Amino acid sequence: MAIVEFSDHTNLLEQSAYKYQLQDVEKPNLYRHLFEYDSIPKVPFNHRLVPMGMPKEIWVTDTTFRDGQQSCSPFTVKQIVDLFKLMHRLSGPKGIVRQSEFFIYTDKDRQALEQCQNLGYAFPEVTSWIRANKKDFELVKSAGVKETGILVSCSDYHIFKKMNLTRAEAMDKYLGIVKSALEYGIRPRCHFEDITRADFYGFVVPFAIELMKLMEESGIPIKIRACDTLGYGVGYPGVALPRSVPGIIYGLNHHAGVPNELLEWHGHNDFYKVVSNAGTAWLYGCSSINCALLGIGERTGNCPLEAMVIEYAQLRGTMDGMDFTAITDIANYFEDEIGIPVPPRTPFVGRNFNATRAGIHADGMLKDEEIYNIFNTEKILNRPATVMVDSHSGAAGIAHWINGFYKLTGKKAVDKRSELVAKMKEKVDALYANGRNTVMGDYELDNILRECDERAYEYFQIARLDDED
Structure with a gap:
C-alpha cells in the first residue's frame, strides 16, 4: 500500500x-x-x-x-x-x-x-x-x-x-x-x-x-x-x-x-x-x-x-x-x-603545475600571463607562473625566465628580441645540440646570463634584492 x-x-x-x-x-x-x-x-x-x-x-x-x-x-x-x-x-x-x-x-x-x-x-x-x-x-x-x-x-x-x-x-x-x-x-x-x-x-x-x-x-x-x-x-x-x-x-x-x-x-x-x-x-x-x-x-x-x-x-x-x-x-x-616528494605535474602544488616549456606558450605569457595561467597563482597561491627553459622554449621562454627570476616588470622587463636573450639562446641551443636532454636549472641559467653580460647580471641582481626588500 x-x-x-x-x-x-x-x-x-x-x-x-x-x-x-x-x-x-x-x-x-x-x-x-x-x-x-x-x-x-x-x-x-x-x-x-x-x-x-x-x-x-x-x-x-x-x-x-x-x-x-x-x-x-x-x-x-x-x-x-x-x-x-x-x-x-x-x-x-x-x-x-x-x-x-x-x-x-x-x-x-x-x-x-x-x-x-x-x-x-x-x-x-x-x-x-x-x-x-x-x-x-x-x-x-x-x-x-x-x-x-x-x-x-x-x-x-x-x-x-x-x-x-x-x-x-x-x-x-x-x-x-x-x-x-x-x-x-x-x-x-x-x-x-x-x-x-x-x-x-x-x-x-x-x-x-x-x-x-x-x-x-x-x-x-x-x-x-x-x-x-x-x-x-x-x-x-x-x-x-x-x-x-x-x-x-x-x-x-x-x-x-x-x-x-x-x-x-x-x-x-x-x-x-x-x-x-x-x-x-x-x-x-x-x-x-x-x-x-x-x-x-x-x-x-x-x-x-x-x-x-x-x-x-x-x-x-x-x-x-x-x-x-x-x-x-x-x-x-x-x-x-x-621528505615526501610532490609529483611535478600535480595540480596546484607540483613544480610544473603553472610552468610552461613550449616557446609559443612562453610568448603568450610574455604578453599576458592570463593567456596560459589558470588564475592569478601568484596572488592566490603565492606561486608565480613560470617558464621552464629547455630545447623548445625559444627566445620568449628565456625572456620570460629572466623577467620572472629577477622580478623585472614594466620598463625593466627584458624583451625576447634583446641582444642578451639572443646570446643566452645561442648557448642554451648549443647545450641541447650536444646531447643535453634535461631542463635548465635556475642557477645554471643565472650563470649563463652572467657569462653573456656581467653588467646586466649585476643590475638584475640589484633589482631582485630591491624587490625582496
Missing part, C-alpha cells in the same frame, strides 16, 4: 510504496555481473535520474593523520602539529576545513592529538577513529574527543568473506557498538566501508534507517561516512547502483532520512575519479567531503584536500576567507621537512 507523506526536504507530497528493510540473504551478493575480478569492472546504466540538491552549507574534513599516514612513514608529533596549524590557516574564519581525524592507539598518536587540542582552534575539530570495539571507547573518552569514526563495513565482500557474518549479525554487532558510543556521550561517525559494492536497498538503507532511529532516541547526532573504499564510484547521470555516487547520496538522504549535514563522502582514486566523485557528492546532497593533504592515502590515495577547497571556491563563487597560500606552504613542508 502506497504511503503519502509531506517532505520537509522538497516541500512536496511524496509517495513511497515501500519502507526498506534488511534483506538477510543466505549467500553474498557480490555483483559478479559488474565485478568479475578477471576483467575491468563494468559501469551499468539504468537511466534513473535523481535530483541535484546541493546542501546550504558544505565543507571538507581531513584524514591525513589517519588514512593518509597509513600510506607513508609515520609523521613525528612536530610534523603533525605543524601540518595541523597550516590546515587551520587554510580553513579560514568559517572553518571550511571542519574536522581532522587522529589515531589514538600509540603514545605518539595521543601526544600529537593532545598538542593539537591544546592549540585551542575551533577548526579543524580534533576527532578520532577506532575499531568496532567497546574497549576503544575508553580511549576516546580519556582523550577528550567528542566524535569518533567507527568502521561498519557494509558490502557482502566484507560481511560474508572477511567477518564470516550474516547481514543480520553484522547489523546487530554494529548497532551494539554505536549504542556503546552513545552511552559514553560520544558522537558516532559510522564509516560505511565499501559502499560502492554493497547491496544498497538490502543492507545500506535499512542499516541507515536504524541509525536514524537511535539518533532520535538518544538526541546525539550520528554521521554516516559513505566510503568508496576501492574507488568504484561513478558520477555519470543515470548510472546504476551500487556504483552511482548520485544514487548513494540521494538514497541515504531521501530513503533513509539522513540529514545533509550528517552525510560525508570518503573516496579513493583507483579509477581517477576521486575529485569528480567528491564534487558530485556535494551536488547531490552530501555536506562533507573527507580528504587528505596532497591526496595521500591507501593505494592511489584519498581525495586531495587542496583540490576540494579550490572546488569549493568554484562552486560557491567565493573563497570565504580561506588562505590558499597555505596550500603552497603545505606542499613545501611535505617536500622539505617530511
